[in-house]
Amino acid sequence: MRKFVVVDKKARVRASQVKWSLLFCNRTVVQEVEVPTFPLEAFRFRTIPELTSSTLVSEYELFDLVAEVVGKEDLRELVTQTGKETKRMAINLQDLEKNTIRCTLFGTCVDDLAPLMEQERSEPLIVVLHFFRVNRWDGRTSVQSHFDISKVIVDANLKEV
Known part of the structure; x- marks a missing residue:
């Protein structure tokens, strides 16, 4: 640069x-410099217990999380403070140790995940949440997507998988 x-x-x-x-x-x-040994998809994975601890993860930090989708709420239309029309959907996530956390998705993240949640599945729906942030409100901790940069990566749509 x-x-x-x-x-x-x-x-x-x-x-x-x-x-x-x-x-x-x-x-x-x-x-752009191509170095095949350098991973271009950098992840900063956090665990659900780390996220629920108020001292380990700042509200400003963007992180990644791997979890199974175990529940959802109905999709809602919403208008942001800037007047932009978008979608909102809340889901429940669970890790291998049965820790759970609520997750709120906005915009394109909803578009990416909602159709998969409607399909009949024989296997669990595993997601990688990329560039998400923690939200602490009313004594509860959840995670949410960032309107501009968050991605939901589902199942084998990840190059490393």
Whole structure:
């Protein structure tokens, strides 16, 4: 990368606790370098017990989670504070140790998962939640997608699988 600026993130909404951010401008040049031994899909996996502990994961941190979908609520239409129409769906997730956590999906994450939840399945529905964040409200902890960057990866649609 060339011609970028390093800025203090105090004035921006934080997606992590890192103090500095790279700011690209119209003169920034990024050249892709292919190194087959370097994994391009980087994951920061967290466990459900880590997420439910109020001290281990910040509300600003984006993380990844692997779990089985064990329940869902009906899909709802909603309008955001900025006036954007989108969808919202809540699901229940469970890990191998039977720990559970509620997850709220928005926008394209709902579009990716909702059709699969309607299908008849003989195997559990395993999901990888990529770039999600923790939400603590009213004494409860849940996870939720970020409107712009979160992805729901289902079953074998992941290159590493």
